[in-house]
Amino acid sequence: MGSSCSNNLGIPPGNGPNAVGCTDFMMDHTAEGTFFRLYYPCQEMESAEKPDWVPCKEYFNGLADFMKMNRALSERIFNYLFGSFKIPAYLDAPFKSNEKCPVIIFSHGLGAFRTLYSAICAEMASQGFIVASVEHRDQSASATYYFCDKPESERSNASLTKSSGATQQNLVKEWMYYRALRHGESEFPLRNKQVKQRADECILALDKLTEINSGISVQNVLETQFDWSTLKNSMDLCRIAVMGHSFGGATVIEALCKEVKFKCGVALDSWMTPLDDEIFPRVKQPIFFINSEKFQWAGNISRMKKLDSAVIQRKMITIRGTVHQSFPDFTFLTGNWIGKLMKLKGEIDPELAIDLCNNATLAFLQRHLGLEKNFNQWDPLIDGEDENLIPGTNVNLLQSAI
Numbered sequence: 405m406g407s408s409c410s411n412n413l414g415i416p417p418g419n420g421p422n423a424v425g426c427t428d429f430m431m432d433h434t435a436e437g438t439f440f441r442l443y444y445p446c447q448e449m450e451s452a453e454k455p456d457w458v459p460c461k462e463y464f465n466g467l468a469d470f471m472k473m474n475r476a477l478s479e480r481i482f483n484y485l486f487g488s489f490k491i492p493a494y495l496d497a498p499f500k501s502n503e504k505c506p507v508i509i510f511s512h513g514l515g516a517f518r519t520l521y522s523a524i525c526a527e528m529a530s531q532g533f534i535v536a537s538v539e540h541r542d543q544s545a546s547a548t549y550y551f552c553d554k555p556e557s558e559r560s561n562a563s564l565t566k567s568s569g570a571t572q573q574n575l576v577k578e579w580m581y582y583r584a585l586r587h588g589e590s591e592f593p594l595r596n597k598q599v600k601q602r603a604d605e606c607i608l609a610l611d612k613l614t615e616i617n618s619g620i621s622v623q624n625v626l627e628t629q630f631d632w633s634t635l636k637n638s639m640d641l642c643r644i645a646v647m648g649h650s651f652g653g654a655t656v657i658e659a660l661c662k663e664v665k666f667k668c669g670v671a672l673d674s675w676m677t678p679l680d681d682e683i684f685p686r687v688k689q690p691i692f693f694i695n696s697e698k699f700q701w702a703g704n705i706s707r708m709k710k711l712d713s714a715v716i717q718r719k720m721i722t723i724r725g726t727v728h729q730s731f732p733d734f735t736f737l738t739g740n741w742i743g744k745l746m747k748l749k750g751e752i753d754p755e756l757a758i759d760l761c762n763n764a765t766l767a768f769l770q771r772h773l774g775l776e777k778n779f780n781q782w783d784p785l786i787d788g789e790d791e792n793l794i795p796g797t798n799v800n801l802l803q804s805a806i
């Protein structure tokens with residue numbers, strides 16, 4: 405194959421000074437608890453393994469359902485295409501930072517799940533952030549799981565049960581798959597209910613991080629090797645942002661409206677349909693809309709414009725040559741031909757696009773979280789000052805006036 409086809413596929417590691425650790429947290433066995441993947445600055449590790457990008461095959465099954473593809477066939481295709489990829493982070497590595505870390509809560513898109521935005525989350529962690537990428541249980545994820553007690557008959561005998569109540573042996577994974585819109589069902593009521601649940605799940609994740617930061621011992625029903633007590637006093641809980649892609653962008657707006665602890669929001673190619681018009685005047689924090697060139701349309705942009713304010717900073721840029729899938733990790737994982745065919749890649753080099761997105765985000769977060777880093781070097785990107793950026797939008801809004 406020519407050199408153009410053998411580019412080293414893989415999710416780019418963070419550019420920042422910190423090595424990145426990664427672990428999973430599930431607060432309790434129920435679907436009402438919070439479940440997130442944590443990315444954080446860690447000690448340099450030679451030996452530590454890197455976690456699988458897709459944790460288990462049920463996620464591929466969910467993705468097949470979401471894509472309306474046959475499960476058996478697509479599980480083989482996904483495994484063949486994506487089965488071996490690792491996340492650019494060290495699994496359960498010990499946390500290490502010589503300063504308190506600002507915090508980002510990240511919300512995935514429709515049909516996605518917590519691991520699919522690791523290029524963005526790992527970059528933020530490499531720059532000194534602690535990032536919780538939540539996995540939503542509103543049936544908008546391709547798949548997610550929680551736990552149920554085994555039926556009495558199958559339980560291992562009581563003597564094996566640890567003092568801390570039920571153990572993994574007595575628990576069985578319960579899978580929740582993507583819920584498609586039913587034929588004739590109207591979109592807004594379902595999506596509006598989901599966006600409210602999504603915002604609550606982001607706020608619950610923040611509450612859990614706050615507990616962890618205070619040092620009280622918290623239960624993690626996932627038996628990982630990570631020592632959560634190392635995160636005591638690690639977080640700067642005055643510097644918290646919420647970030648998300650597409651449906652996760654709408655979740656950003658809803659979460660900002662509900663929780664003032666979120667000091668600002670970054671909405672990546674936001675999908676505004678799920679939001680009530682009446683919440684727009686109630687959002688008081690700065691918002692940064694970073695859009696792709698191909699996904700947006702007049703009606704969606706005009707709803708973002710309703711958030712324009714003379715007193716609160718609201719910024720928007722569009723990255724030239726990008727598509728909706730330029731933000732999740734898939735964009736790095738296929739060759740050019742398949743990528744363009746499946747709309748996973750745009751015209752622009754995927755790593756250049758994500759660097760522009762990440763650097764613009766870091767500059768915006770420095771400005772509105774009051775960080776003392778050098779991210780202000782990328783301030784011009786916030787105003788779209790780059791050959792690969794468009795200030796505001798490329799969408800012709802006059803259409804929406806008709």
Ligand SMILES: CCN(CC)CCN(C[C@]12C[C@](c3ccc(C(F)(F)F)cc3)(C1)C2)C(=O)Cn1c(SCc2ccc(F)cc2)nc(=O)c2c1C=CC2
Pocket residue numbers: 467470471472512513514515516520649650651652675728729732734746747748
């Ligand atoms: C026919 C399905 N139909 C469902 C309503 C539309 C499907 N669709 C376009 C897709 C997702 C696509 C995709 C994924 C993954 C492969 C793979 F092959 F690489 F796995 C290929 C092709 C299929 C591009 C979108 O929904 C776009 N979209 C997304 S995509 C978020 C996502 C999902 C799965 C991922 F693995 C990664 C990222 N998040 C949103 O919040 C919103 C929208 C639209 C409005 C709101």
